[in-house]
Amino acid sequence: MRYAAFYGRYSCERQNEQSIEGQLRICQQYADQHDLKIVETYIDRAMTGTNDHRPAFQKMLADCEKNVLWDIVLVYAIDRFGRNSIEIAVNKQKLKKNNKMLISATQRTSDNIDGTKNLDGILLENVYIGLAEYYSAELSQKIRRGLHESRMKGQFSGGILPYGYYVENKKVFIDEERAEIVRFIFQQYAEGTTVKEIIRKLTEKGLTYRGKPFAMNTVYQMLRLEKYIGICRYDEGVYDNIFPAIVPKYIYEDVQKILQTNKKGSKSTRTEFLLKGKLLCGYCGKNMHGDSGTSHTGKTMHYYNCMARKRNNSCNKSAVSKDKFEKLITDTTVQLFEDQSNIDLIANEIMNVHKTRMNKKSVLSILENQRDEIKRSLANIMKAVEKGIFNATTQSRMEELEKQLADVESNIAIEQYKEKTILTKENIIDFLTNAILQKPKKMLQTLIQKIVVYDDKIIIYYNFTDKTNPDESNHRDSFYYPGSDSSVMVECLYRKLNEKKSIEFSIDFFNCYLGA
Missing domain, CATH: 3.90.1750.20 (Putative Large Serine Recombinase; Chain B, Domain 2)
Incomplete structure (x- = not known):
C-alpha cells in the first residue's frame, strides 16, 4: 500500500464545503480502487487557481520537501492543482525533485501510480492544463467585461463603500x-x-x-x-x-x-514654513527646506537652506532668513496684484496665449492622427483574419492596438472638453483679485507655483488660473517682469521654460536686504 495526500480547492464564495466533500469522496473511491491510503489533506477554500499563492497549497509544497509518509498528491482534476501552465510545470517539478508525483482521480496524467510514464497521459495532461488555463482566462475576461458594462451604466460593482x-x-x-x-x-x-x-x-x-x-x-x-x-x-x-x-x-x-x-516636510515641527515645498535652489536645482540653528547668543534662528549644501556641501547657495524671505514674497505678491493695471495686463496676455492655443488645436490634431493610424492598423489585421491568418501574435497585436485606441479616444474626449471650457478675462481677474484677500499662508499656497532662489535675485512663478478648470496644469502660463529692487514694470516679455510659462518677477536682494 502506498500513501497519498489529498489536495482540494474551490474558487469562489458561491461554492462551498459540498464541493470539497465531492472532490474528497471521488478521490477516496480512487484510492480504495488503487490500494492507496489518504493520510493527509490540504484544502484551500475560495482561492483562485490562476496562481499558487494559496496557504494550503504552499504548505503542501513545503511538506513535500520533508520526510513525510505520503509520496503521491491526489487531486480530483488537474485544474484543482492549478490553472496556470507555467506554475503547474514548476510545482510538478518540485514534487518530482522530492520523489513525489501528481495523480488525478478523474483524468489521465503523465505518471502512473507505479512510477512508469503514461505516454498518452503526457499529451492529455497538457490538453487538460491548456483547457483549464483557457477557461480561467476566458472567465476572467467575461467577468471584467461584465463589470465594465455595469460601471458604464453607473452601477456600483462592489467593494468597500467610501464614507459619505x-x-x-x-x-x-x-x-x-x-x-x-x-x-x-x-x-x-x-x-x-x-x-x-x-x-x-x-x-x-x-x-x-x-x-x-x-x-x-x-x-x-x-x-x-x-x-x-x-x-x-x-x-x-x-x-x-x-x-x-x-x-x-x-x-x-x-x-x-x-x-x-x-x-x-520640515524638521522644525514648532515653526510653520509658509513656503515649504515651493523653493528651488537656482544653482543646483535642489529643493530648499526649512531648517533651524542656534546663534552664539542661544537664540534659535529659522531659515531656508539648499538641501545639496546641507547634505554634502556640494552647493554654495547661502541660506536665507525665513521671516525676512516670507515677508518679501508676501509683500511683493500683494504689491503686484493690488495694482489693477498689472492685473489687467496679465489678464490680457493670458487671454492672448489661451486664444492662440485654442486656434492651433495642435494636441487634438495629433491625437486624432494617432487614432486614425491605429484604426488603419486594426483594419489591416481584420483583413488578415478574414483570410484565415490568425495566431497568438495576431491576437496579441490586436489587443494591444485596441487598448491604445481606447486610451487615445479617452484623451481626445478630454481635449474636446477643454475646447468647450471658456476662459474669460473676468475669470482671471476674479481669481487674482480674490487670491490676495486671503490670509498670507492661503494666498501663497493659491498663487505661487514655485520660487527659484539665487543669491542676487529670485524668480517667482505665479499661478493665474481658476482651479475649477478641467486640467489646471495645462492652463498655466507665464510672463516675465524685469525690474530693480521691488518695483514692477508694466512691460511683458515671453520666456519659455520647460514648455510652460509662468510670471517671473525679478527682485534685487541687495536692495531688499535678505541676509540670513
Whole structure:
C-alpha cells in the first residue's frame, strides 16, 4: 500500500464545503480502487487557481520537501492543482525533485501510480492544463467585461463603500449627513488645519467614523480619495458616473497639493514654513527646506537652506532668513496684484496665449492622427483574419492596438472638453483679485507655483488660473517682469521654460536686504 495526500480547492464564495466533500469522496473511491491510503489533506477554500499563492497549497509544497509518509498528491482534476501552465510545470517539478508525483482521480496524467510514464497521459495532461488555463482566462475576461458594462451604466460593482455614500439598487447616493463631515474635513485641511486638529474638532462635535473616533490614517485616506470628486478607477478604466461628487474639484486639488508639499516636510515641527515645498535652489536645482540653528547668543534662528549644501556641501547657495524671505514674497505678491493695471495686463496676455492655443488645436490634431493610424492598423489585421491568418501574435497585436485606441479616444474626449471650457478675462481677474484677500499662508499656497532662489535675485512663478478648470496644469502660463529692487514694470516679455510659462518677477536682494 502506498500513501497519498489529498489536495482540494474551490474558487469562489458561491461554492462551498459540498464541493470539497465531492472532490474528497471521488478521490477516496480512487484510492480504495488503487490500494492507496489518504493520510493527509490540504484544502484551500475560495482561492483562485490562476496562481499558487494559496496557504494550503504552499504548505503542501513545503511538506513535500520533508520526510513525510505520503509520496503521491491526489487531486480530483488537474485544474484543482492549478490553472496556470507555467506554475503547474514548476510545482510538478518540485514534487518530482522530492520523489513525489501528481495523480488525478478523474483524468489521465503523465505518471502512473507505479512510477512508469503514461505516454498518452503526457499529451492529455497538457490538453487538460491548456483547457483549464483557457477557461480561467476566458472567465476572467467575461467577468471584467461584465463589470465594465455595469460601471458604464453607473452601477456600483462592489467593494468597500467610501464614507459619505450609500447604495440602493446598485446605484450610489450621497449620505448628506456624513457628506457634510467629508466636506468639513477637506475644507479644514485646505485652509491649513492639521489632521490632528481636524480630528480634535470632530471629536468635540461627537462625530465618528463608522461608530469609532476618526483615526489619522482614516482621514489621510479620505483626503486622497478621488471618488469624492466623482472619479473612480478600475482596471485602467476611468468612470465618472458611479460616485456623485461630494467635494468641489478645486478644493480637492488644493488638498492634493498640500499633501504633496507636506511629504517634503520640515524638521522644525514648532515653526510653520509658509513656503515649504515651493523653493528651488537656482544653482543646483535642489529643493530648499526649512531648517533651524542656534546663534552664539542661544537664540534659535529659522531659515531656508539648499538641501545639496546641507547634505554634502556640494552647493554654495547661502541660506536665507525665513521671516525676512516670507515677508518679501508676501509683500511683493500683494504689491503686484493690488495694482489693477498689472492685473489687467496679465489678464490680457493670458487671454492672448489661451486664444492662440485654442486656434492651433495642435494636441487634438495629433491625437486624432494617432487614432486614425491605429484604426488603419486594426483594419489591416481584420483583413488578415478574414483570410484565415490568425495566431497568438495576431491576437496579441490586436489587443494591444485596441487598448491604445481606447486610451487615445479617452484623451481626445478630454481635449474636446477643454475646447468647450471658456476662459474669460473676468475669470482671471476674479481669481487674482480674490487670491490676495486671503490670509498670507492661503494666498501663497493659491498663487505661487514655485520660487527659484539665487543669491542676487529670485524668480517667482505665479499661478493665474481658476482651479475649477478641467486640467489646471495645462492652463498655466507665464510672463516675465524685469525690474530693480521691488518695483514692477508694466512691460511683458515671453520666456519659455520647460514648455510652460509662468510670471517671473525679478527682485534685487541687495536692495531688499535678505541676509540670513
